[in-house]
Amino acid sequence: MNTNFIKACKGEEVSHTPIWIMRQAGRYLPDYHKVRGKVTFLELCKTPELAAEVTLQPVDILGVDAAILFSDILVVLDAMGMPLEFREKQGPVLPAPIRSKADVDKLIVPDPIEKLGYVMDTIYLLRRELADKVPLIGFCGAPFTLATYMVEGGSSKNFFQTKKMMYSEPELYGAMLDKVTECTISYLQAQVEAGAQALQVFDSWAGALAPCDFAEFALPYVKKIMTALKPAGVPLIYFANNGSTLMNLSKTCGADVQGLDWRVNLTDAIKVFGPDISIQGNLDPCALLLPEDKLEKRIAGILEEGKAARGHIFNLGHGILPETPPEKAKFVVDTVHRLSAR
Amino acid sequence: MNTNFIKACKGEEVSHTPIWIMRQAGRYLPDYHKVRGKVTFLELCKTPELAAEVTLQPVDILGVDAAILFSDILVVLDAMGMPLEFREKQGPVLPAPIRSKADVDKLIVPDPIEKLGYVMDTIYLLRRELADKVPLIGFCGAPFTLATYMVEGGSSKNFFQTKKMMYSEPELYGAMLDKVTECTISYLQAQVEAGAQALQVFDSWAGALAPCDFAEFALPYVKKIMTALKPAGVPLIYFANNGSTLMNLSKTCGADVQGLDWRVNLTDAIKVFGPDISIQGNLDPCALLLPEDKLEKRIAGILEEGKAARGHIFNLGHGILPETPPEKAKFVVDTVHRLSAR
Numbered sequence: 106m107n108t109n110f111i112k113a114c115k116g117e118e119v120s121h122t123p124i125w126i127m128r129q130a131g132r133y134l135p136d137y138h139k140v141r142g143k144v145t146f147l148e149l150c151k152t153p154e155l156a157a158e159v160t161l162q163p164v165d166i167l168g169v170d171a172a173i174l175f176s177d178i179l180v181v182l183d184a185m186g187m188p189l190e191f192r193e194k195q196g197p198v199l200p201a202p203i204r205s206k207a208d209v210d211k212l213i214v215p216d217p218i219e220k221l222g223y224v225m226d227t228i229y230l231l232r233r234e235l236a237d238k239v240p241l242i243g244f245c246g247a248p249f250t251l252a253t254y255m256v257e258g259g260s261s262k263n264f265f266q267t268k269k270m271m272y273s274e275p276e277l278y279g280a281m282l283d284k285v286t287e288c289t290i291s292y293l294q295a296q297v298e299a300g301a302q303a304l305q306v307f308d309s310w311a312g313a314l315a316p317c318d319f320a321e322f323a324l325p326y327v328k329k330i331m332t333a334l335k336p337a338g339v340p341l342i343y344f345a346n347n348g349s350t351l352m353n354l355s356k357t358c359g360a361d362v363q364g365l366d367w368r369v370n371l372t373d374a375i376k377v378f379g380p381d382i383s384i385q386g387n388l389d390p391c392a393l394l395l396p397e398d399k400l401e402k403r404i405a406g407i408l409e410e411g412k413a414a415r416g417h418i419f420n421l422g423h424g425i426l427p428e429t430p431p432e433k434a435k436f437v438v439d440t441v442h443r444l445s446a447r
Numbered sequence: 448m449n450t451n452f453i454k455a456c457k458g459e460e461v462s463h464t465p466i467w468i469m470r471q472a473g474r475y476l477p478d479y480h481k482v483r484g485k486v487t488f489l490e491l492c493k494t495p496e497l498a499a500e501v502t503l504q505p506v507d508i509l510g511v512d513a514a515i516l517f518s519d520i521l522v523v524l525d526a527m528g529m530p531l532e533f534r535e536k537q538g539p540v541l542p543a544p545i546r547s548k549a550d551v552d553k554l555i556v557p558d559p560i561e562k563l564g565y566v567m568d569t570i571y572l573l574r575r576e577l578a579d580k581v582p583l584i585g586f587c588g589a590p591f592t593l594a595t596y597m598v599e600g601g602s603s604k605n606f607f608q609t610k611k612m613m614y615s616e617p618e619l620y621g622a623m624l625d626k627v628t629e630c631t632i633s634y635l636q637a638q639v640e641a642g643a644q645a646l647q648v649f650d651s652w653a654g655a656l657a658p659c660d661f662a663e664f665a666l667p668y669v670k671k672i673m674t675a676l677k678p679a680g681v682p683l684i685y686f687a688n689n690g691s692t693l694m695n696l697s698k699t700c701g702a703d704v705q706g707l708d709w710r711v712n713l714t715d716a717i718k719v720f721g722p723d724i725s726i727q728g729n730l731d732p733c734a735l736l737l738p739e740d741k742l743e744k745r746i747a748g749i750l751e752e753g754k755a756a757r758g759h760i761f762n763l764g765h766g767i768l769p770e771t772p773p774e775k776a777k778f779v780v781d782t783v784h785r786l787s788a789r
Contacts, residue, residue, distance in 0.1 A: 263732070265770055272733070272734070272738070315709045315764075317745075317748075350711055368657060368689075368692045368693075369692055370658050389660070391606065391611070392610075392614070394607075394610060395614045396614075403659075406659075422657075
């Protein structure tokens with residue numbers, strides 16, 4: 106088994122720097138489109154055979170050091186009773202956003218096996234098909250990030266409604282976040298029981314918060330999740346996207362690994378996170394447009410800086426873009442392996 | 448004359464911390480809608496009497512310590528020969544984006560008086576009507592930010608096309624940026640000659656760049672502008688939005704004042720910028736939704752931290768949101784004045 110990913114998470118010796126790519130199972134792969142063409146996005150998430158198939162594609166095509174479950178951070182909201190649609194070009198839409206106490210009261214905290222069993226079934230399938238070739242990462246959205254979708258009813262530019270609730274009805278916001286957090290914890294526990302060998306918490310919109318608001322309205326819920334999942338014994342990764350000014354806070358969340366977006370200088374980040382946390386990142390997804398010689402130089406720079414960390418998992422600083430040629434993604438994987446071989 | 452704004456820019460003693468608000472002449476004001484309802488957005492920019500009228504509104508209504516010319520960073524592209532439209536709900540659209548050497552060659556570097564005379568006429572009017580009550584700020588977009596609109600043809604999420612040009616055709620990108628920079632310099636010089644008493648360079652999308660790319664593809668052009676405008680003798684402000692990881696670089700650009708978005712901890716920023724640069728910012732525009740007691744506490748915190756800087760100009764960390772009640776904006780101005788009175 107290729108255990109480099111798990112070892113890097115724990116800060117142990119590796120034979121090469123492991124790499125996986127956010128959204129590695131996705132729209133830049135023609136193979137993905139073949140599967141996706143047959144079903145809607147949500148059907149793909151909810152059909153274990155198909156979700157497992159697209160999860161495995163980048164493992165075979167790119168040779169990454171970890172698989173990540175194909176799913177979406179928002180399926181948990183569907184399980185909590187919020188109608189959820191994915192519209193072409195518009196992205197996720199939640200037609201009944203949460204705006205009142207009655208809305209929060211209506212949210213259910215489901216048994217994850219009952220409402221999200223398809224995820225666990227996908228994990229079972231994947232562990233069997235991966236046959237310990239590479240480890241499988243499970244994931245969820247962080248409570249604040251999920252809250253933005255719940256309150257805004259979809260993507261947002263300024264998170265006006267979410268911050269309005271936070272600021273003017275903190276108790277209501279807190280009650281909503283408590284429910285989401287509880288649900289997320291049992292969901293992640295079920296993922297580990299089904300076979301997930303590491304977990305990543307995606308805080309995609311954390312970077313919209315001033316540090317004082319992150320400390321009050323986002324971080325406490327992440328900490329609860331990390332504390333609850335610690336006994337599960339799998340590496341825990343926290344990715345606060347665009348979170349460079351939050352690093353002093355997010356380092357206290359309890360994660361083994363901190364994911365970094367491409368805006369951050371790795372050397373600076375490693376100084377903040379210190380010797381007890383591994384780091385993951387952080388090539389600009391657009392840098393895959395560079396000619397190969399320049400791309401290799403940039404990869405080499407990130408690998409060099411990453412050496413100062415307890416452990417380094419190479420990744421992009423954000424999801425791979427649909428416009429990326431798959432051969433460029435393969436070039437990144439091969440180059441990371443070649444340059445970092447011990 | 449209320450000279451607190453100019454004094455704070457230079458790091459001189461003030462009688463209270465000056466405040467102005469990005470987009471203070473804008474859609475949150477019913478008075479603005481009355482004027483805007485009569486004309487298109489671009490007509491408003493191009494009609495000196497109306498542009499001057501809306502510029503003055505927040506000075507009268509809110510009591511801010513500086514006026515900022517009502518205009519748009521993209522009018523300079525219109526002057527360079529790029530068709531420019533503002534569509535409702537969609538924002539700016541440039542139907543003929545720059546993608547080739549032929550496109551760059553076609554761009555003109557206009558005489559600003561000839562092509563942007565309406566801006567200078569607005570400034571003349573404003574200086575007469577302001578009668579030295581408060582100083583008038585002129586502005587422009589930073590070359591990289593303008594480049595994103597030129598290449599993408601409008602707003603963008605990932606700046607894929609811009610970075611593609613940067614990475615794969617750096618000479619083409621450089622030629623385009625040189626033209627934009629040259630044009631911007633003469634435009635700002637004309638603004639000062641017409642009466643602008645300070646200048647702000649808005650780098651709205653700088654935060655999309657990794658530090659190494661900012662250093663190579665954005666900062667050199669900002670430096671050229673600052674160097675060229677230094678002899679004009681007015682305070683120069685640089686605002687790199689979402690630029691927390693760029694501060695070590697942006698502090699070298701030559702500006703007297705660095706603007707900060709709300710993600711940044713002011714104390715950290717002041718440590719980076721040091722004793723020779725004033726700072727401007729940085730209340731989260733959404734924080735205007737806080738109840739007044741909490742809003743006052745947050746303002747007090749920013750004022751307290753700002754004391755460590757050479758000079759502090761209070762502002763929001765981004766443009767005021769259209770949903771903001773004007774009385775909350777007035778509350779912020781009054782509170783800054785009250786709490787900071789020496």
